[in-house]
Amino acid sequence: MSVSPVFPTKEDPKQESSNTMASVLLRWAILLGDTFSVFRSIPLAIVLLSLLALGVLIGVWMPQEGLVELPKIKAQFGENYRWMKALGLFTVYSSYWFICLEVLFFFNLLFGSFQWLRPAYLSATQVTFCSPEHILSSSQQFFVAFPLDQSKPVETSVKTVKNLLNKNFHYRVYQQENKLYASKGNFSRFGPVVAHLGILLLLVSSVYGAFTGFKAQKLVTPGTQFSLNQVDKMMPNMPAPWWHGSIADWRFHIRDFKIQYYPEHPETPQQYYTTIDVRDGSGKFVKTETISVNHPLNLGNLTIYQASFTPTGRLFLKLNDRSETVKINTQVGSRPASFSTLPSMFQTAGSLRSLIVFPFFVQQDPNVKANYIRVFLHDKGRFLGQAPGKMPENLKLAAGESGEFPSMPGLRVTYDKPEMATGLQIKEAPEVFWVYLAFFIIGTGAVMCIFSQRQLWVAFVDKPDDGTIQCLVSYRTNKAKLSFLKELQALYPAMTSCLNPSTPKDNRRADTV
Amino acid sequence: MMMLMGLSETQWVHTAMIALIIALFSFLVRSWTFRNDRFQWIPVLGVTAIAISMVALIISLFLRSLAAEYFALSNMYESMLVLIIGVQLGFLLLDRWFKLPHLGWPVALLLIVALTFDVSLPTEIKPLQAALQSYWRSIHVPIIILSYAMFTLAFLSSIISLFKLYFAPGNASSTVQQPIPAVEGPNTERVSMIQLSQGLSSGLPASLSGQAAGELSEASLYDELTYRCVAFGFPLLAIGIILGGLWANEAWGNYWSWDPKESMSLVTLLGYGVYLHLRVNGEHSPKILAWVSVAGYALMLITYFGVNLMGLGLHSYGKIG
Numbered sequence: 001m002s003v004s005p006v007f008p009t010k011e012d013p014k015q016e017s018s019n020t021m022a023s024v025l026l027r028w029a030i031l032l033g034d035t036f037s038v039f040r041s042i043p044l045a046i047v048l049l050s051l052l053a054l055g056v057l058i059g060v061w062m063p064q065e066g067l068v069e070l071p072k073i074k075a076q077f078g079e080n081y082r083w084m085k086a087l088g089l090f091t092v093y094s095s096y097w098f099i100c101l102e103v104l105f106f107f108n109l110l111f112g113s114f115q116w117l118r119p120a121y122l123s124a125t126q127v128t129f130c131s132p133e134h135i136l137s138s139s140q141q142f143f144v145a146f147p148l149d150q151s152k153p154v155e156t157s158v159k160t161v162k163n164l165l166n167k168n169f170h171y172r173v174y175q176q177e178n179k180l181y182a183s184k185g186n187f188s189r190f191g192p193v194v195a196h197l198g199i200l201l202l203l204v205s206s207v208y209g210a211f212t213g214f215k216a217q218k219l220v221t222p223g224t225q226f227s228l229n230q231v232d233k234m235m236p237n238m239p240a241p242w243w244h245g246s247i248a249d250w251r252f253h254i255r256d257f258k259i260q261y262y263p264e265h266p267e268t269p270q271q272y273y274t275t276i277d278v279r280d281g282s283g284k285f286v287k288t289e290t291i292s293v294n295h296p297l298n299l300g301n302l303t304i305y306q307a308s309f310t311p312t313g314r315l316f317l318k319l320n321d322r323s324e325t326v327k328i329n330t331q332v333g334s335r336p337a338s339f340s341t342l343p344s345m346f347q348t349a350g351s352l353r354s355l356i357v358f359p360f361f362v363q364q365d366p367n368v369k370a371n372y373i374r375v376f377l378h379d380k381g382r383f384l385g386q387a388p389g390k391m392p393e394n395l396k397l398a399a400g401e402s403g404e405f406p407s408m409p410g411l412r413v414t415y416d417k418p419e420m421a422t423g424l425q426i427k428e429a430p431e432v433f434w435v436y437l438a439f440f441i442i443g444t445g446a447v448m449c450i451f452s453q454r455q456l457w458v459a460f461v462d463k464p465d466d467g468t469i470q471c472l473v474s475y476r477t478n479k480a481k482l483s484f485l486k487e488l489q490a491l492y493p494a495m496t497s498c499l500n501p502s503t504p505k506d507n508r509r510a511d512t513v
Numbered sequence: 514m515m516m517l518m519g520l521s522e523t524q525w526v527h528t529a530m531i532a533l534i535i536a537l538f539s540f541l542v543r544s545w546t547f548r549n550d551r552f553q554w555i556p557v558l559g560v561t562a563i564a565i566s567m568v569a570l571i572i573s574l575f576l577r578s579l580a581a582e583y584f585a586l587s588n589m590y591e592s593m594l595v596l597i598i599g600v601q602l603g604f605l606l607l608d609r610w611f612k613l614p615h616l617g618w619p620v621a622l623l624l625i626v627a628l629t630f631d632v633s634l635p636t637e638i639k640p641l642q643a644a645l646q647s648y649w650r651s652i653h654v655p656i657i658i659l660s661y662a663m664f665t666l667a668f669l670s671s672i673i674s675l676f677k678l679y680f681a682p683g684n685a686s687s688t689v690q691q692p693i694p695a696v697e698g699p700n701t702e703r704v705s706m707i708q709l710s711q712g713l714s715s716g717l718p719a720s721l722s723g724q725a726a727g728e729l730s731e732a733s734l735y736d737e738l739t740y741r742c743v744a745f746g747f748p749l750l751a752i753g754i755i756l757g758g759l760w761a762n763e764a765w766g767n768y769w770s771w772d773p774k775e776s777m778s779l780v781t782l783l784g785y786g787v788y789l790h791l792r793v794n795g796e797h798s799p800k801i802l803a804w805v806s807v808a809g810y811a812l813m814l815i816t817y818f819g820v821n822l823m824g825l826g827l828h829s830y831g832k833i834g
Contacts, residue, residue: 029813042794046787053783053812058822060776093771195751209536215766262640271643293643294764305766427766435768439755479744482611482737 027451038110039104055101059092062334066091106203111448113196114255120193123453124131124186129179130457136473142492144471145463146499154178154460154469160498161458161471169491171456180458188451189478195445202438209431210237212245216426220274221312224254228302231426245428248302249281250259255288257422259309266361266371268497272309274422301430308423310363315373316416317357318402319346323416326357339378346411353408372398373415384408471499515576522580525573526632527596532566533625538563540617558606559617566624567601570594581638583602584651588639589821592658593631597624599662603742607666611738615731617670649760656731657753658780661813664785668737668810671803674735678800736799739806740792747785754778785811 038044062084063073074081075092088095097503135141146157157180165171171182197405216231228247236243257274261267271292278286278299291297296302316340326338338357347353356376360368375395377384385393385407395403397415404412457474473495477484520528546555549825574594577585585591604620607613747825758768765805766827769775791797 042790046790046794049787049790053780053787056776056780056783059771060773060780064771133651215810265640268640269643270640271646291661294647294649303766305764336680425766432762432768436759439758443748443752443755446751450745450748480741482734482741486610 030245034248036111039107040092040115041108042112043068044104045108045112048101048108050495052098052101052105055092055098058089059098062089062090064090070499082439083444086185102203106200109196109200109203113193113200115192116196118434120189124189126172127181128457129174130459131179131473132459132461132470132472135457135459135472138298138474140476141472141474142488142490143473144499145468146471146496148184148462148464148469149466154462155471157471157499158458158460161495164494164498165456165491167492169487171454173293178203178460180456182456183454185453187452188448190454191445191448191451192447193445195442198441198443199436201441202435205431205438207432208434211242212244213237213427213431214245214430215428217307218424218426219312219421220254220424221309221421222254222256225252228426245430248300248428250277250284250299250302251281252304253277253279254422257309257420259420269309272422273307273423274306276304277391301428301432305425305427305429306422307425310360310423311371312419312421314419315357318412318414318417319343319355320410320412326355329357332358334357342411346408351431353379353384354382361418370398372396375403375413375415389437409440430508452484453478454484471495515580517572517576520572523636525576526628529566529569529597530625530628532562532569533621533628534565536562537621537625539619540621544615544618548802550800556608556612556614556617559621560605561575563621564605567598567605570598570601574598577638583641586637586650586654586658587641587645588635590631590634590636592654593627593634595655595658596661596665597627597631599659600624600665603662603666605739607742613734613738615673616666616669616735616738618725619673620666623665623669641739644764647760647764649756649763653753653760655747656756658659660746660749660753661817662779663742663749664781664810664813667742669807670735670742671791671806671810672741674732674739674799675803675807677732678803692732727827729737732799736802742795743785743788743806743809747782747789750778750782750785754782761832773820777812781809781812781816784812 036474052263065073077084082397088097092098097178108446116185130138155178158175158180162173162175162180165180165182166173169184170181171184173180173182204346214234214236216228216235217233218226218231221454228250236245253276255275255277257272259269260271260273262270273292274288275288276297277288280286286299289297291304291306293306298307299485313336315326315328317324317326317340322343324340324343326340328336328338330337330339335358336358338355340355342353342355354377356378358374358376359371361371362368362372363371373396375397376392383392385405393405393407395405397403397413399415399417402412402414404410455476459472461470461472463470466474475488517525519545536559539555539562545561574585574591577591581587588594600620601624604616608617732763754775757778761770761775762768788802788809789804791805
């Protein structure tokens with residue numbers, strides 16, 4: 001798209017002759033104008049879109065810090081790590097060059113959008129009429145000739161074409177004497193501008209969110225009470241000197257949480273629920289809400305999500321009827337385990353019997369299909385019930401199951417359940433309303449872009465030499481040329497038919513596009 | 514097992530495959546004989562076969578949804594079924610509007626390959642993960658898949674356009690006759706648009722008739738078709754990504770996480786954004802535009818298959834295998 005100069009050119013003699021303040025300002029204005037014209041150019045937009053795509057592509061395929069552990073990245077790239085790190089290849093989305101691209105993209109959108117706004121507005125709102133000469137000089141024109149009828153003024157034919165365009169082809173038609181201007185889909189001219197303004201709002205609101213929002217995490221068990229100041233991990237979106245957010249004074253009490261499993265697939269969790277009591281800063285009860293995945297708790301800009309569900313490391317067992325709580329407190333090989341000495345009633349003279357419990361959790365091990373524990377008996381450095389080449393005697397118990405060791409009759413071990421903690425993600429996002437508004441604007445603009453603007457200019461001219469009148473039509477569309485041409489193919493016979501009443505009516509609307 | 518008209522979900526897929534094979538052969542014959550009026554019934558057969566195949570796949574998906582007790586669009590197999598249906602639907606609409614002589618057989622061939630690959634994927638119905646239990650799944654995923662369907666048609670159209678431009682440059686400017694209604698000329702003689710363009714007593718210029726409308730340059734036709742498909746797919750992808758952002762904010766607490774799948778979908782969007790801006794700029798040849806469209810499709814394939822093959826990120830439930 002060509003850009004008309006906004007500022008006077010440098011060759012303007014007035015600039016050369018003057019050394020006043022106004023002249024200096026004018027020079028700056030020219031410089032700014034030149035700069036803006038670069039910023040708003042479509043070729044720059046193409047380059048920026050390509051580079052941004054390349055940047056994101058690098059971010060997808062290169063391991064990114066925060067997602068992959070640093071030692072692993074170093075091991076993978078060896079000596080190349082340093083220069084790749086310096087280029088920001090492991091932190092693409094926060095690297096200086098990516099942010100520079102985003103800033104350039106922002107300005108390109110900003111200036112580009114305003115550049116397109118005026119032509120789009122003019123094209124959509126201006127009603128222009130063309131003289132027959134003007135239409136004939138256009139490369140996109142056709143005409144329909146019909147016999148001159150002295151009894152019927154040309155105004156009747158103009159009205160006929162006007163009605164045809166309006167009623168059969170859904171154009172908005174304006175008339176000036178024997179000339180018509182018809183258009184439809186004018187709103188689509190604003191589509192790109194609307195979509196671009198939406199992207200601008202999205203970028204601005206995201207930056208606002210970066211300076212004011214935070215994320216926090218809290219691992220909680222039923223009965224836990226906490227306020228936002230007591231979360232396990234607080235992550236403002238920006239480093240402290242730049243962060244301008246605030247932490248609201250809400251207090252929470254975790255009443256309960258549970259996993260619901262599919263009845264026909266008992267090993268597959270269907271949903272995770274956490275019930276939370278909410279109180280304000282003064283301790284006044286606000287509400288109780290049960291959250292689950294896809295159903296967070298909303299408190300203004302603060303949202304609490306059901307993020308994870310993990311074992312705390314405490315297991316509830318029963319040894320015969322005696323309740324015991326064991327804690328994962330050691331490792332055997334690389335596997336976490338609980339090592340606890342059995343109460344005296346299960347000991348014999350000289351023995352030091354212990355229970356070793358290995359938990360297997362789907363939440364922690366992708367190879368595990370369902371949660372269970374393996375329980376071993378241990379006495380003075382050796383497993384009981386050990387046979388050469390075989391795993392020592394053990395019990396594999398799912399929650400609620402019991403078992404007895406053959407080598408130790410009288411001891412019935414029941415695995416009640418593991419203690420589970422719910423992982424809550426807490427997010428303060430003051431920008432969310434603006435982001436959603438931006439989404440709506442972008443979506444609206446995108447839909448508007450699908451449609452095309454179609455314009456027709458009609459003029460009637462007498463041809464007394466051959467006793468006809470010519471209805472001249474010039475046409476233009478900004479996109480969807482194929483559909484438009486097909487519409488013109490239907491319009492042509494329809495116009496011919498209307499203007500030549502003797503022709504059959506069945507061709508008036510020969511095709512619908 | 515859920516059945517309809519005595520056929521199971523799998524048998525409906527097989528029916529769709531048979532219909533696609535019939536469509537392929539019909540369109541191949543059409544491609545060779547499109548200038549011959551005696552074979553006008555062949556494209557009708559091809560289009561009908563595509564329509565039957567689409568209905569069969571819709572029934573299969575419906576039966577699967579009944580069996581699963583949720584809208585069956587939760588894994589690669591199901592999403593590819595929807596993609597194939599989307600391509601079929603898009604093709605049927607385009608064919609109705611533009612009567613494309615050479616697009617039919619590449620579409621049918623690609624769909625046969627896609628369906629063959631799809632049935633090789635695990636088809637077991639699994640219970641939905643908690644994150645997928647949302648109404649957003651029924652909104653976000655189909656829109657994205659529909660945009661992929663449009664990009665698939667754009668890709669095929671670009672390939673045909675490139676073929677015409679590189680390997681048959683003489684034929685690239687040859688014309689494709691469109692179905693043109695007979696019109697009444699001013700002298701009430703019934704003439705066709707093609708005749709009108711040849712200087713009969715009409716005011717229709719060459720740009721409206723002849724090569725531009727009645728008969729379109731093949732390369733231009735497919736170039737324009739690519740543009741329409743991208744122009745329709747691009748907003749769909751943008752809206753799909755936005756809806757995904759809304760869902761992600763509800764499920765994960767982030768409307769954007771730079772997850773590989775969403776990042777790649779952004780790359781695809783940017784790629785097609787480049788195509789559209791090149792088009793608006795109007796200073797680039799049809800060859801460059803077609804190549805950019807092909808590149809955009811490559812990015813889309815990486816987004817759709819590549820990230821899933823890796824099974825990375827928050828979209829890992831879409832992984833293959």
